[in-house]
Amino acid sequence: MSIFCLQGTFIEGISHRSFAEALSGCLSIGSVYVIREFAMCDPQASFRACNFHRYLVITPATKLEDVTASSIDFTTKSFQFTQFNSLPARSYRCSYLTDVVGRLVSISQPEYVEVKGGITTVQKVTIKDH
Structure with missing residues (x-):
């Protein structure tokens, strides 16, 4: 929740x-x-x-x-913007789920790779900030 x-x-x-x-x-x-x-x-x-x-x-x-019906005016949406170039610093840390707004540049064909003794599908997605 x-x-x-x-x-x-x-x-x-x-x-x-x-x-x-x-x-x-x-x-x-x-x-x-x-x-x-x-x-x-x-x-x-x-x-x-x-x-x-x-x-x-x-x-x-x-x-x-x-307090929905009260006369107090509450903001209904919230955004916390992060610089696009700061995203790599989040790698391999306790991760926060992140939303990205950007232009989709390319999507690779699916590749099947072995991870921990099982097969998983990996696709490379390239997104640019402008």
Whole structure:
């Protein structure tokens, strides 16, 4: 679950299995919530959907207040731009999932390579920033 924070950035949130069903019934995509009394923890996953060093954890004490219908004006979209030439520095690190806007230059034919005793398909995609 991604939680939209008021500062205009994203943070990943997790809930324990026992709360997942209850949350799915009370949360609505596109709605805005004030989240109170939550916990924070270090991320466990090697791939994260956003560049953040902690997870928001929903606990039994957490309170969610839907403020979608309030008169407060909230931003509905958020972008964090990264320089195109900084992408190689993300290689072989704890990776963040990254979106790219660029011009597609070429796509290679699929190649079959052996990885860890199995066969996988690799295709080279070339994208330019302008």
